[in-house]
Amino acid sequence: MMVDYPKISDVVICKIVKITDYGVFVSLLEYGNLEAFVHVSQISTTWVKNIHNHVKLNQIRAGKVLHIDFNKNQIDISFNRVTPAEEKRKIADYRLFKRAQGLLSAVAKELNLSEDDVWKDIAEPILDKEPSLYSGFVNIRRFGMGYYPEINKKYESKLLDILKKSITIKDRKVAGLMEISNPSENGIDIIKSALLKTLSENKDTDISYIAAGRYELTVTASDYKLASKKINEIANGLEKTMKGSSFKFILQDKVKN
Numbered sequence: 001m002m003v004d005y006p007k008i009s010d011v012v013i014c015k016i017v018k019i020t021d022y023g024v025f026v027s028l029l030e031y032g033n034l035e036a037f038v039h040v041s042q043i044s045t046t047w048v049k050n051i052h053n054h055v056k057l058n059q060i061r062a063g064k065v066l067h068i069d070f071n072k073n074q075i076d077i078s079f080n081r082v083t084p085a086e087e088k089r090k091i092a093d094y095r096l097f098k099r100a101q102g103l104l105s106a107v108a109k110e111l112n113l114s115e116d117d118v119w120k121d122i123a124e125p126i127l128d129k130e131p132s133l134y135s136g137f138v139n140i141r142r143f144g145m146g147y148y149p150e151i152n153k154k155y156e157s158k159l160l161d162i163l164k165k166s167i168t169i170k171d172r173k174v175a176g177l178m179e180i181s182n183p184s185e186n187g188i189d190i191i192k193s194a195l196l197k198t199l200s201e202n203k204d205t206d207i208s209y210i211a212a213g214r215y216e217l218t219v220t221a222s223d224y225k226l227a228s229k230k231i232n233e234i235a236n237g238l239e240k241t242m243k244g245s246s247f248k249f250i251l252q253d254k255v256k257n
Contacts, residue, residue, distance in 0.1 A: 004031055005075070006065045011082055013094045014038070014056055016059045024055050026063065026077060030094070036075035038063060045080045055079075060088040093132065100133040110158050122159065125150035138222050141167045143203045173225040173254045175218040176235065177210075182245040194241045198234060205234060218247075 006012050006028065014026035014036065023039040043128075044054050057063070063077035082090075108118040125148050126136030139147045141163045145156045182190050195207050195215070208216040217235065221227035228251070235249040 004054055005068060005070070006031060007207060008065055008068065010065045011062055011086060011090050012036075012077070013090065014063045014077060014079075016055055016061065018057060019051060019057060021051065026061070028075070028186075029060075034075060035073075036065075036077045037064075038077045038079055042066070042076075042078035042080055055161055060091060062090040088167070096132060096134040099166075103137060103166055104133075106162050107155065107159055110162070111155070118155075121152055122155060134256070135222070137163055137167060138169070142169050142171075142220075149204060159166055168195045170222070171220050172222065172224045172227050173218055173220050174224065174231050175216055176231055177250045177252070178207075178215045178217050178235065178238070179248040179250075180215065180242065180245055181213045182242065184244060187245070190242060192246065194238055197241075198238060202216070202230075202234060 011033070013029045015029055016024050017027050018025040018036075022042070023037055024043070026036050026038060028034040028036055042046055042050055043051060048054055061079055062082050063079050064081040065075065066078050066081075067073070067076040104118050104123060105115055107113075107122070109113045111118075123133050123136075126133055128150075129148070130136040138149065140159065142252070145151060145153070145160065151159075180191050181187070184190070199205060199207060202219075204220045206218045206220075208218070210216055217231060219227050219231040219234065221230055231251065239247040239249070
């Protein structure tokens with residue numbers, strides 16, 4: 001059976017399974033529990049007098065791949081080349097992935113289907129569009145199955161039921177003021193067409209008319225960072241689309257709840 005290996009410099013999830021005076025052996029949880037080794041010199045950025053003060057059995061850590069010897073099935077990992085911020089983010093992403101996997105398993109069990117089939121029918125269409133499976137589940141929870149029309153309707157009832165019980169949506173909204181004008185004869189139609197197109201392509205977006213040439217743009221996302229990134233992308237896209245128009249966008253400082 002072909003075994004997947006990480007690549008050099010990849011940051012991977014490690015579970016510490018054995019501690020020795022010269023280093024620790026870890027299990028790579030994302031790669032079928034492949035065994036890897038972290039030398040004592042790669043445990044910490046500070047001097048390691050007692051290795052047990054720095055690592056614990058069954059502890060989950062993030063490590064960077066330093067070297068792979070395929071002939072010996074040997075993988076060398078470093079803990080000290082991963083920053084605390086990188087480790088926190090990697091472990092959080094892994095835990096969300098495992099949670100998403102659990103939700104898929106629940107769907108498979110409820111429908112008496114194989115997990116491979118459910119992965120192919122649900123996870124793959126989501127991962128074609130999203131950076132993570134869990135973010136796709138959040139989108140379904142927020143906007144419904146129509147957000148991913150590629151997913152077979154036979155899953156709709158059970159998947160929505162499981163996600164409703166498992167995922168609580170805490171929306172974060174950001175808003176900005178758009179000042180738009182177009183002096184051409186059909187300027188109003190150009191602006192209207194661009195705004196309607198934006199709304200049709202972004203289910204998490206709302207545009208409200210304030211006064212002549214003034215509109216409020218609002219974007220909803222699971223956190224402020226994503227919402228801020230999306231609203232700026234939309235504003236930049238509108239500015240490029242409405243050629244010949246005067247366009248000004250002012251992002252509001254406060255998050256709308």
